Amino acid sequence: xxxxxxxxxxxxxxxxxxxxxxxxxxxxxxxxxxxxxxxxxxxxxxxxxxxxxxxxxxxxxxxxxxxxxxxxxxxxxxxxxxxxxxxxxxxxxxxxxxxxxxxxxxxxxxxxxxxxxxxxxxxxxxxxxxxxxxxxxxxxxxxxxxxxxxxxxxxxxxxxxxxxxxxxxxxxxxxxxxxxxxxxxxxxxxxxxxxxxxxxxxxxxxxxxxxxxxxxxxxxxxxxxxxxxxxxxxxxxxxxxxxxxxxxxxxxxxxxxxxxxxxxxxxxxxxxxxxxxxxxxxxxxxxxxx
Numbered sequence: 001x002x003x004x005x006x007x008x009x010x011x012x013x014x015x016x017x018x019x020x021x022x023x024x025x026x027x028x029x030x031x032x033x034x035x036x037x038x039x040x041x042x043x044x045x046x047x048x049x050x051x052x053x054x055x056x057x058x059x060x061x062x063x064x065x066x067x068x069x070x071x072x073x074x075x076x077x078x079x080x081x082x083x084x085x086x087x088x089x090x091x092x093x094x095x096x097x098x099x100x101x102x103x104x105x106x107x108x109x110x111x112x113x114x115x116x117x118x119x120x121x122x123x124x125x126x127x128x129x130x131x132x133x134x135x136x137x138x139x140x141x142x143x144x145x146x147x148x149x150x151x152x153x154x155x156x157x158x159x160x161x162x163x164x165x166x167x168x169x170x171x172x173x174x175x176x177x178x179x180x181x182x183x184x185x186x187x188x189x190x191x192x193x194x195x196x197x198x199x200x201x202x203x204x205x206x207x208x209x210x211x212x213x214x215x216x217x218x219x220x221x222x223x224x225x226x227x228x229x230x231x232x233x234x235x236x237x238x239x240x241x242x243x244x245x246x247x248x249x250x251x252x253x254x255x256x257x258x259x260x261x262x263x264x265x266x267x268x269x270x271x272x273x274x275x276x277x278x279x280x281x282x283x284x285x286x287x288x289x290x
Contacts, residue, residue: 005082007115008043010138010182016215017204023183023216025086025206026224029055029072033221034079045080046140046218047073047114049088050147054222061147064090066104073112086140087114091148094119098131105137118185120146122172126179133180141176143169144210145188158209160193173197173205185218186210188236209236 008023016023025044028034029051037045051072052064073087087108094101108114116138119125129139144159160166170193173184181203186194188209195213198205207214222228225243233239257263 005038007082008084010116013043013183013204014202017202023204023206025216025218027051027218027220027222028076028080029221030075031079034076034083037221038080038083042083043216044084044086044218045076046118047076047085047087047112048118048220049090050220054220054228062091064088066090066093066107070107070112073108073114077113084116085114086116086118087112088118094125094128098128101128101132102135105132105135109137116140116182118142120148122168123175126175129176129179129181139179139181140206141173141181141184142187143172143176143184143189144186144194147187156188158188158190160190166190166193166196169193170197170200173201177201177203183216186214209234 013023023044024042025046026037026042027046027048027050028037029047034045047069049061049064049069051068052058052061055072056064056068058064069087069090073085077085089101089104089108093104105117108117117132118140119129119132120142122141122143129141132139145156160169169186169189173186176184183204183206184197184201185206185208186197187207189197189207189211191211191213194205194207194210198213198215204215206216206218208218219237223234223237224239225241226239226245227243227247229244229248231239231242231244254263
């Protein structure tokens with residue numbers, strides 16, 4: 001019998017950074033995708049608020065609610081019982097009172113069964129991160145392109161292109177580290193700046209569109225397997241299969257065969273014992289036959 005996989009923890013993650021062992025992370029939003037991710041050997045799963053785009057059909061992450069995150073995190077936890085799971089705190093659930101923020105964290109941990117939470121932002125949320133960590137909850141930071149603030153930062157723009165922006169990102173990363181974050185996601189950050197930040201921090205950096213110098217990488221499940229219609233290619237994403245086309249073709253074949261009455265075929269049906277059909281009609285059938 002194969003040994004049961006032990007979930008990664010934040011101590012092991014830091015050790016992986018020290019040993020220059022890359023950390024793998026993938027998003028998952030439901031039981032089957034989480035199960036497949038765990039079977040594939042991923043180190044961490046992110047239940048991202050990107051589910052708003054790829055699962056719920058919104059054009060941004062902003063409409064995603066705490067109830068949405070709890071529901072999907074709980075589904076993922078059932079599928080990946082032996083993997084470290086991080087759940088996103090959705091839009092505006094950690095910018096009000098600290099009591100409100102902690103209530104959201106509690107729900108993601110108790111009801112959603114997450115092992116950690118992720119917050120977008122830098123120095124401006126450091127105090128909130130510090131309080132959550134003090135409550136015993138691991139926090140994953142997220143800087144660079146922060147989708148919840150996309151309207152404020154002027155769209156999906158690469159971050160860290162000039163010296164001023166690079167300095168801001170480094171200060172944000174250090175503020176999150178000082179506040180107790182166990183790692184930081186760097187999204188759509190220039191490779192040079194992301195690599196410099198990774199060298200400066202003692203905690204791991206997880207890149208998405210941030211080049212080769214990060215301590216780990218994260219991609220969206222639906223991007224990895226092209227589970228979308230139409231699929232829109234992204235420069236920072238590598239796709240490894242085209243599941244979307246396969247699904248579409250499979251369903252189209254099913255529709256065609258049903259219309260042609262070639263499905264179900266003989267091998268898909270069950271037969272009753274002799275006389276069963278006649279017994280359904282009883283004497284009435286005999287009268288009809290006469």
